[in-house]
Amino acid sequence: MQNILLQDLYLFIHFHSSRMHVRPLRHLRHFHGPFCSSWTRFRPFFTLPTISTTSSIYPYRNKPHFHAKSPKNRRGISTDIICHLRDVGVTIPGGKTLFDNLGMNFIRGAKIGILGSNGSGKSTLLKIIAGVRSDFDGDRWIKDETRVGYLPQEPVLDPSKTVYENIMDGLTQCQSLMSDFDRISAEMGEPDADFDRLLEEQGELQERIDQLGCWELSHEIDRAMQALRVPPKESSVVTLSGGERRRVALCRLLLEKPDILLLDEPTNHLDATSVAWLEAYLMNYKGTVIAVTHDRYFLDNVVGWILELDRGKTFAYEGNYSKWLEQKQNRLNTQQKSDIVRSKQIAKELEWTRAHQGNKKGNKARTRKLESMDATRQSRITEGQIVIPSGPRLGTKVIRVCNVSKRIPENNRILFEKVNFEVSPNSIVGIVGGNGTGKSTLLKVIAGIEEPDEGFVELGKTVSLGVVSQTRDELHSRKTVYETISQDNDIVELEGGERMHARAYIAAFNLRGPMQERYVATLSGGERNRVHLAQMLLGGHNVILLDEPTNDLDMETLRSLETALAETFEGVALVISHDRYFLDRICTHIIAFEDGKVRFFDGNYSEYERSRSSKKK
Structure with a gap:
């Protein structure tokens, strides 16, 4: 390669990567000297791939419903789809069917909120997607090399470890990548080093490290622990309350940054400040987020789709919670009289939402005389x-x-x-x-x-x-x-x-x-x-x-x-x-x-x- 020696490139990389864990290959363009004139020849090698973040979810009843423009693989599944459920059915003890012939595709980068009455199967659906429940009919498919992370309502922590050690258990991939990066940097110092092979390996490692944000892992851990009000690092998890254990597990999962993030009631036991931080974090999250939650401001601020489980059926709505209220009201208006009560409840909430959009004025009605109380009761x-x-x-x-x-x-x-x-x-x-x-x-x-x-x-x-x-x-x-x-x-x-x-x-x-x-x-x-x-x-x-x-x-x-x-x-x-x-x-x-x-x-x-x-x- 003209005007540059591999040894010069190694010296630059080694100087900027040893122990500091900065992004060495990203800064090559700022290196002065003969290398600058050759940057355009290196650039194709160092360019990071673009990750698709298409936000879509395509539920269906009897057969798959794929995006017409999405490329298909040999199985006929869109390459943007990272999770696929087909003909899924679950029956619980006592003979109650939670859902039958359920099918849906989850697209990379989608933000989805799952709604439904207690016992409708919301948590069960998350467990099926997470792969922790196998007693169901039908098929579950996860795209190759897709990492799935799951926060259950009662997470499991290692009782023999501290809070910090439990959090680090979820970061083994980052730790392994950084260890490999240091090993390759050390090998480059050997007289007989194979620079072509080592540079290729290091470039691949850097792509993955960049994607996972491992360069500033220590600072990110501290920020997440502080934002979620996680107990001190040295605390034993045995002494923690249920809410504190959930915050430790949530912190660990968010830092792990899986491709599919499954959250069962993530805002439980979080104060308002922590919820606001979580919302901002998830809004910028590159992976797919599927959350079961009753927090309606969370659903308004984070999700782009609502998936409703209603008496064994699934209904998908594009938009956040406020949009769902409008679409849900329209659907209930077309149903039988048995839904009149539910329709009235939703219509009342929709009226409140519209009246308080933006300034959210307080409800002062209770401070006035309750003249119509008996009739309302x-x-x-x-x-x-x-x-x-x-x-x-x-x-x-x-x-x-x-x-x-x-x-x-x-x-x-x-x-x-x-x-x-x-x-x-x-x-x-x-x-x-x-x-x-x-x-x-x-x-x-x-x-x-x-x-x-x-x-x-x-x-x-x-x-x-x-x-x-x-x-x-x-x-x-x-x-x-x-x-x-x-x-x-x-x-x-x-x-x-x-x-x-x-x-x-x-x-x-x-x-x-x-x-x-x-x-x-x-x-x-x-x-x-x-x-x-x-x-x-x-x-x-x-x-x-x-x-x-x-x-x-x-x-x-x-x-x-x-x-x-x-x-x-x-x-x-x-x-x-x-x-x-x-x-x-x-x-x-x-x-x-x-x-x-x-x-x-x-x-x-x-x-x-x-x-x-x-x-x-």
């Missing part, structure tokens, strides 16, 4: 929607928190101190903040489960307090759904002397028909949460404390719960939630744990965020 009972039985009528004094402080006994760390606020009648208060800041502890102090270290909590004389925790410890696995909720009472007493059958009350939580005779032990996470909610809300309380009530809920139950809290419940609710959409729809006030302080804000979540942003400016 009776309508919801008739239509089979969630009804929260109210307790005695509240007086003017509800909750007063005065100079309350709380520390962690083990290390004396201050969770919060000198907290003061007062909750008035007709309030729905959302509680937000980072993980581990003391939100659940504050609810326990208000409920009298834990004592404050300083200060006091005063409840009004008419307050009847109910608590819905996120542990679900109250559920008995050997009882049926009906036995668990009804407690052997066939009639549910509601406010104002109204009565309804326990089966109708339970059905309002989307636990209908044969579902009520299933044992709790056989239920999915979302189904267990619905049973827990129905059980705990039955007490007839006028003040309820809810700790992450939306986790694992399907959209239908979530919408019904929102409407019940915001429009028909006559009492007061304090709700811990990371679901921003949920908080925007129901809240009149926000209690925010921020920067070591607790702030009481008048307005919903989006209004609080705007206020917070304006103060930072």
Whole structure:
């Protein structure tokens, strides 16, 4: 090659690559001297390939539906397709068919959200794609050399390793590539080195290292751990809570950067700041993302397709969640009268979404007189929607928190101190903040489960307090759904002397028909949460404390719960939630744990965020 020696090229590469792990071959064009005039002759060798990021998903019923312009391989499958399901069917114990003859193609770079009621097969579908479930009919095909990563609802970590070691377990490919790169660099220093072979190997390695972003791996690990609020690196995973374990597993999976990223409820146990970071990360993710989630702002910001599982059938919609609402409403309008209730719920949410597009003004309706409450409540009972039985009528004094402080006994760390606020009648208060800041502890102090270290909590004389925790410890696995909720009472007493059958009350939580005779032990996470909610809300309380009530809920139950809290419940609710959409729809006030302080804000979540942003400016 004219004007350049291979030894000169090696010296340049070796100087820029040893230990620093910069991108040596990318910087060749900046090398001064005889090499510059020969760059155009090297350029074809060093040019990186272009990766297709076509965002498409093509579901079908009875036969494959391929893109007409996509090239096909010998099997007749589009080369842009990286995952292919054909005639997939799943039947669970008891004879229920989740889906039958399901088929779809997933295209490289697509961002897909999966919706459906609890028990419809969303998590099962992810497991089939991930290859961790084999007891199904039909075929699953994954393109050669395609890496699939899967975040289950209950991820498995190595208990013998620390947080950092578990994260590094997912980065073995990067570690191997960097080790090979260092080995080749060392071999180039040998007198009898085969430079042609070594340069070719190093070029191939660099392509892969660039694609996976391995050059700055250490910094990327630190950024991801900080953004997701992962516990300290040296922590043992044995001591972690369920939410902390999920954050470790999510961090590991994101850093692994698989070609297909399968996420089952990825925003659970993440605070709003972490969710915002995750959204930005996934929006720029080059691989295919398939997520099961109830977080509607997440679905609006990240996905380009919605795949709905509805009573054994699949429906694909192009667009985000807001677009899905419109298309779903159009489809329901053409169906039978049995879908009237669901259509009304979606129409109401669509109306709210359009009215609050952009500025997302808060829901102040609850602070006005509830003149039509009785009529609305009776309508919801008739239509089979969630009804929260109210307790005695509240007086003017509800909750007063005065100079309350709380520390962690083990290390004396201050969770919060000198907290003061007062909750008035007709309030729905959302509680937000980072993980581990003391939100659940504050609810326990208000409920009298834990004592404050300083200060006091005063409840009004008419307050009847109910608590819905996120542990679900109250559920008995050997009882049926009906036995668990009804407690052997066939009639549910509601406010104002109204009565309804326990089966109708339970059905309002989307636990209908044969579902009520299933044992709790056989239920999915979302189904267990619905049973827990129905059980705990039955007490007839006028003040309820809810700790992450939306986790694992399907959209239908979530919408019904929102409407019940915001429009028909006559009492007061304090709700811990990371679901921003949920908080925007129901809240009149926000209690925010921020920067070591607790702030009481008048307005919903989006209004609080705007206020917070304006103060930072």
